[in-house]
């Protein structure tokens with residue numbers, strides 16, 4: 637496994653792989669890797685002859701009051717975990733190499749998708765994500781890129797960007813990987829106190845409860861949302877949003893008479909966790 641620190645070197649490697657007729661799958665990550673990330677890497681190895689994993693904590697997708705500085709970083713642990721898998725190149729640039737001094741004038745912004753769910757409280761987030769992912773695509777030139785459905789809105793933003801801008805990369809969706817008690821794996825779970833960690837599975841339990849209610853015939857989104865808010869608050873979580881939405885546009889849905897995305901952001905202590913399920917239909 638080769639570790640690549642510079643953008644120029646990664647571009648050269650990508651060009652060589654293309655000339656050699658290899659197919660390349662990219663797994664973009666911010667490191668602090670857990671089993672969820674590693675499942676994406678295994679999926680990448682199934683789709684392509686070469687696997688590139690990027691590890692880059694992208695400063696432009698964090699707001700000024702967010703956790704960029706204290707976001708967990710563990711490149712040695714990451715390399716150890718990736719070394720046990722079929723990974724050809726780990727691209728781990730520093731911020732100055734991705735964003736040279738003098739700044740950048742260009743960013744990728746989407747008109748509607750970021751105006752929902754996480755985008756409402758994190759206005760910097762999706763322009764930062766879309767821009768860095770397009771840069772990673774241009775540097776690594778993958779045929780396919782694997783993204784996790786835990787970050788459902790991110791998947792939709794990337795899929796839409798790729799469609800709108802004719803980016804020649806196939807986006808592969810991977811299901812959310814969970815702890816045995818249902819909590820979605822996340823690099824941020826390590827911030828949870830033991831007490832909050834014990835409470836946090838209520839998020840997925842509640843989303844599943846709503847999916848079951850829909851399966852039993854409940855259609856009223858407002859009622860579903862109220863039910864969920866009550867359950868999560870009773871368990872000590874503070875709900876930032878709870879939405880029943882169209883799985884493609886992410887627009888709110890009033891009547892769940894077709895497949896819907898049920899998505900939530902919940903804080904336990906200072907830690908913000910997100911999760912979602914698709915239900916109905």
Ligand code: AMP
Nearest residue numbers: 665666667672783784786787812813821
């Ligand atoms: P991050 O390092 O948080 O930016 O995540 C990198 C990639 O891993 C993204 O595509 C995430 O959606 C994905 N990912 C993170 N956690 C999980 C999980 N629990 N299950 C599946 N994919 C995940």
